Amino acid sequence: MEEGLESEVGEVRGAFESGRTRSLSWRRSQLRALLKLLKDEEDDIFKALKEDVGKHHVEAFRDEVGVLIKSIDFALGEIKRWMAPQRVWVPLVAFPTTAEVVPEPLGVVLIFSCWNFPLNLSLEPLIGAICAGNGVVLKPSELAPATSQFLACNIPKYLDSKAVKVVQGGAEVGQQLLELKWDKIFFTGGRRVGQIVMTAAAKHLTPVAIEVGGKCPAIIDSFTTAKDRKVTVERVVGGKWGPCAGQACIAIDYLLVEEEFAPVLVELLKATIAKFFTAREYVSRIVNKHHFERLSRLLEDKEVAASIKHGGLRDPENLFIEPTILLNPPLDTEIMTEEIFGPLLPIITLKKIEDSIEFVRARPKPLVIYAFTHNETLKKRIVEETSSGSVTFNDAIIQFLLDALPFGGIGQSGFGQYHGKYSFDLFSHRKSVVRRSFLTEFSFRYPPWDERKLQLLRYAYSFDYVRFVLYFLGLKR
Amino acid sequence: MAKEGAKGEALRGSYGAGRTRSYEWRVAQLKGIVKMAEEREKDIVDALYADLAKPETESYLHEISLIKSSCKFALKGLKNWMKPEKVSSSITTFPSTALVVPEPLGVVLIMSAWNYPFILSLDPLIGAIAAGNAAVLKPSEIAPATSSLLAKLLPEYLDNSCIKVVEGAVPETTALLEQKWDKIFYTGNGKVGRIVMAAAAKHLTPVVLELGGKSPVIVDCNVDLKVAVKRIAVGKWGCNNGQACIAPDYIITTKSFAPKLVDALKFCLEKFYGKDPLESKDISRIVNSNHFNRLSNLLDDKLVADKIVHGGQRDEKHLKIAPTLLLDVPDDALIMKEEIFGPLLPIITVDKVEESFGIINSRTKPLAAYLFTKNKKLEEAFVRSVSAGGLLINDVALHLANPHLPFGGVQESGTGSYHGKFSFDAFSHKKAVLSRGFGGEASARYPPYTPQKQKILRGLLNGSFLALILALIGWPRD
Numbered sequence: 001m002e003e004g005l006e007s008e009v010g011e012v013r014g015a016f017e018s019g020r021t022r023s024l025s026w027r028r029s030q031l032r033a034l035l036k037l038l039k040d041e042e043d044d045i046f047k048a049l050k051e052d053v054g055k056h057h058v059e060a061f062r063d064e065v066g067v068l069i070k071s072i073d074f075a076l077g078e079i080k081r082w083m084a085p086q087r088v089w090v091p092l093v094a095f096p097t098t099a100e101v102v103p104e105p106l107g108v109v110l111i112f113s114c115w116n117f118p119l120n121l122s123l124e125p126l127i128g129a130i131c132a133g134n135g136v137v138l139k140p141s142e143l144a145p146a147t148s149q150f151l152a153c154n155i156p157k158y159l160d161s162k163a164v165k166v167v168q169g170g171a172e173v174g175q176q177l178l179e180l181k182w183d184k185i186f187f188t189g190g191r192r193v194g195q196i197v198m199t200a201a202a203k204h205l206t207p208v209a210i211e212v213g214g215k216c217p218a219i220i221d222s223f224t225t226a227k228d229r230k231v232t233v234e235r236v237v238g239g240k241w242g243p244c245a246g247q248a249c250i251a252i253d254y255l256l257v258e259e260e261f262a263p264v265l266v267e268l269l270k271a272t273i274a275k276f277f278t279a280r281e282y283v284s285r286i287v288n289k290h291h292f293e294r295l296s297r298l299l300e301d302k303e304v305a306a307s308i309k310h311g312g313l314r315d316p317e318n319l320f321i322e323p324t325i326l327l328n329p330p331l332d333t334e335i336m337t338e339e340i341f342g343p344l345l346p347i348i349t350l351k352k353i354e355d356s357i358e359f360v361r362a363r364p365k366p367l368v369i370y371a372f373t374h375n376e377t378l379k380k381r382i383v384e385e386t387s388s389g390s391v392t393f394n395d396a397i398i399q400f401l402l403d404a405l406p407f408g409g410i411g412q413s414g415f416g417q418y419h420g421k422y423s424f425d426l427f428s429h430r431k432s433v434v435r436r437s438f439l440t441e442f443s444f445r446y447p448p449w450d451e452r453k454l455q456l457l458r459y460a461y462s463f464d465y466v467r468f469v470l471y472f473l474g475l476k477r
Numbered sequence: 478m479a480k481e482g483a484k485g486e487a488l489r490g491s492y493g494a495g496r497t498r499s500y501e502w503r504v505a506q507l508k509g510i511v512k513m514a515e516e517r518e519k520d521i522v523d524a525l526y527a528d529l530a531k532p533e534t535e536s537y538l539h540e541i542s543l544i545k546s547s548c549k550f551a552l553k554g555l556k557n558w559m560k561p562e563k564v565s566s567s568i569t570t571f572p573s574t575a576l577v578v579p580e581p582l583g584v585v586l587i588m589s590a591w592n593y594p595f596i597l598s599l600d601p602l603i604g605a606i607a608a609g610n611a612a613v614l615k616p617s618e619i620a621p622a623t624s625s626l627l628a629k630l631l632p633e634y635l636d637n638s639c640i641k642v643v644e645g646a647v648p649e650t651t652a653l654l655e656q657k658w659d660k661i662f663y664t665g666n667g668k669v670g671r672i673v674m675a676a677a678a679k680h681l682t683p684v685v686l687e688l689g690g691k692s693p694v695i696v697d698c699n700v701d702l703k704v705a706v707k708r709i710a711v712g713k714w715g716c717n718n719g720q721a722c723i724a725p726d727y728i729i730t731t732k733s734f735a736p737k738l739v740d741a742l743k744f745c746l747e748k749f750y751g752k753d754p755l756e757s758k759d760i761s762r763i764v765n766s767n768h769f770n771r772l773s774n775l776l777d778d779k780l781v782a783d784k785i786v787h788g789g790q791r792d793e794k795h796l797k798i799a800p801t802l803l804l805d806v807p808d809d810a811l812i813m814k815e816e817i818f819g820p821l822l823p824i825i826t827v828d829k830v831e832e833s834f835g836i837i838n839s840r841t842k843p844l845a846a847y848l849f850t851k852n853k854k855l856e857e858a859f860v861r862s863v864s865a866g867g868l869l870i871n872d873v874a875l876h877l878a879n880p881h882l883p884f885g886g887v888q889e890s891g892t893g894s895y896h897g898k899f900s901f902d903a904f905s906h907k908k909a910v911l912s913r914g915f916g917g918e919a920s921a922r923y924p925p926y927t928p929q930k931q932k933i934l935r936g937l938l939n940g941s942f943l944a945l946i947l948a949l950i951g952w953p954r955d
Contacts, residue, residue, distance in 0.1 A: 199678040277925075391911070398570050402566055402569070430883045436871040
């Protein structure tokens with residue numbers, strides 16, 4: 001274990017133990033500092049995101065910077081309320097007693113973020129951890145080195161550098177961090193590493209939140225009006241290739257449509273792709289060679305290749321894969337069994353749209369289920385009969401923006417929810433506090449036991465005050 | 478091993494068929510538990526007596542009546558708990574409606590402990606049922622009479638196709654842990670807690686771990702001593718003879734007050750349990766010879782030999798140990814290193830009562846921490862500086878009976894909480910459901926990206942009404 005690492009983390013522990021991260025003013029000051037960082041360093045942020053994943057700066061603003069600003073503004077407005085103890089009801093028999101739930105920070109937390117939204121996935125959990133009053137160590141993904149470097153340089157500049165630290169590095173550094181004792185670990189990334197993180201956390205009984213992905217389906221009903229079709233297709237295209245060229249846990253992974261509608265849909269998709277992506281710069285690139293090759297391999301299967309209806313162009317030198325549409329690749333090929341995380345969009349056709357429910361249920365629970373439809377019955381069935389982190393009707397990705405909605409997975413897509421107050425709760429411990437006085441005392445609480453005491457307890461527990469009093473006074477047998 | 482797997486599979490089938498989802502099914506199961514507790518009270522009391530020599534009043538107080546009120550609380554609240562909650566959507570996504578819909582996790586595993594074998598099996602089960610899950614219950618084999626009673630009664634009163642009991646010891650538990658569950662709820666100790674979490678990690682299964690710790694009691698000199706001592710005593714020896722996760726583990730008091738406290742405790746103990754506590758019927762026995770030997774070792778530790786100021790009597794044949802007080806035990810004594818979980822109560826002394834906070838904070842966070850004082854300032858300092866699952870001032874253990882309080886630990890004392898609605902939440906997934914209309918299309922979202930579009934996006938993300946208007950009227954045009 002690198003000594004430097006242990007002492008760095010020790011410094012954060014010291015800052016937390018000193019108590020200064022607990023005050024409202026410290027938490028507010030850190031949030032404001034983050035806001036200032038995002039505004040003053042915007043150009044450098046855009047540069048880093050462009051370098052790491054080829055993200056256009058408007059996409060970067062829309063999906064990362066702007067979202068963070070919104071989240072911080074929301075937190076600043078709510079944090080005092082979140083921190084306040086909550087009084088709870090106490091039964092009369094316990095009078096006089098007060099009870100409340102007091103939120104307190106867990107201590108020192110570790111955040112692992114992912115390379116596809118390297119800024120947002122680092123800072124959104126960080127906002128929660130700070131709001132809850134914790135010390136934080138952030139380990140950004142080494143696969144987005146420019147953003148990692150940006151964070152390592154700027155977080156100490158703007159924030160309390162002893163209480164909030166950035167540690168750079170790869171798997172080895174990650175391992176070393178996992179050997180230390182944390183009060184919570186927040187992980188965003190792939191399933192395999194998620195399992196490693198949780199297994200390491202088990203040694204110290206450290207609670208974890210694991211945000212992984214899955215294959216997010218989009219169920220597309222057959223629309224007849226031009227307006228419905230236009231809006232649907234634009235949102236689908238935006239929901240697939242808009243966020244980091246499909247390299248997003250909530251990106252649409254594949255479509256489910258009725259056979260008859262499929263050709264119409266394919267044509268509309270092609271036209272919209274041409275309309276939006278007039279230049280290569282409007283689509284992020286593939287993050288690195290490894291993922292480029294992984295995605296290329298998905299297309300190698302003969303039957304998969306034959307199902308390509310649009311696109312397929314690959315430029316290995318620039319790590320660019322153009323938006324690609326496939327129609328009915330075989331369901332047992334990797335492109336339909338593994339999370340794609342890239343700009344390939346399989347369309348699977350069904351006899352009727354209601355079959356999509358069975359299709360989705362037969363597969364691991366995804367992070368999101370999308371459905372574009374006017375059919376209220378279908379909507380109700382989707383909510384009641386399928387299970388997923390969340391459901392979004394008639395749009396994609398946008399649910400990510402709402403602070404009031406919990407964001408997180410279920411089953412294969414992970415566990416632990418955040419955003420808005422959920423972030424605050426995720427990084428807090430809810431401490432019960434009960435205060436009694438010496439005033440009232442019930443002798444029947446204490447041994448030696450007899451039948452009379454037992455009977456009084458029966459009345460007390462069923463809150464049968466009348467019989468209790470009568471029995472107590474000897475007026476009832 | 479195949480047997481456990483088969484049970485899990487069968488449950489998945491019933492769950493998948495939707496049996497557990499309806500309000501009616503959940504109500505029927507909860508009512509079944511109430512009926513079981515009422516009709517079979519004698520059988521339950523007998524089983525608890527066989528396992529722990531638990532006095533009837535304790536069985537009634539801490540297990541049977543608490544389970545009934547837990548069910549009744551769930552029955553009362555269930556309709557509301559199951560309702561989707563409308564939440565505010567914002568200008569950013571206008572027009573839209575946003576809901577949070579609670580849904581069951583699926584098929585869950587509940588593993589309970591031996592000290593409160595009835596309630597620690599059924600209380601989590603109430604949460605699992607209320608939330609609409611199917612469940613496998615694995616009661617502790619160290620309380621065999623209760624374990625087999627549950628295996629017999631649950632199929633009689635509950636839907637056996639969705640709720641199953643698996644009995645057994647380490648091999649059966651290991652086999653269960655290899656299966657995939659949608660949640661694992663474990664009550665017990667930290668050692669096994671780690672094994673459970675590591676097994677859960679293989680499937681990324683979320684867990685609730687209700688563990689223990691050394692729950693300290695700080696006793697200030699400014700107290701009503703008679704009342705304080707009674708409450709401490711009933712919370713320690715009246716709770717399964719100290720074998721409870723929230724039983725007072727050790728006392729911290731000032732050097733000057735300690736003698737008074739010890740005398741008051743002795744007086745109270747004699748009142749409760751008579752001159753020969755080994756003969757008293759009002760006190761549980763030690764659960765088995767393993768734990769009896771473990772506790773004996775704590776007393777035989779050379780470092781505490783001359784610290785025993787009351788009690789210490791042992792009856793190995795009947796697995797009884799008398800309420801025992803120890804004064805001024807050193808920090809490195811065995812008894813101060815692990816959770817006692819028995820009728821031994823060490824008292825450590827400090828010069829000033831405020832020093833006790835530092836002592837507590839230097840150890841791992843316990844499930845509960847107690848303070849007896851009339852001094853409001855001390856009270857506030859305690860709440861501010863001591864971290865534990867729950868804090869109770871001027872009483873002991875009561876907080877677990879309040880269904881409005883989340884019951885659970887922090888750090889070594891566990892993760893997750895339950896009781897009341899918290900049980901429902903522990904076994905639910907809060908599914909976010911966002912519904913948008915087809916109106917309100919903001920072309921600013923889509924490429925090709927222009928500076929005007931970026932302006933609109935800034936506005937929309939900030940919740941700007943003007944930005945919304947502009948976006949809705951389709952500005953800027955492509």
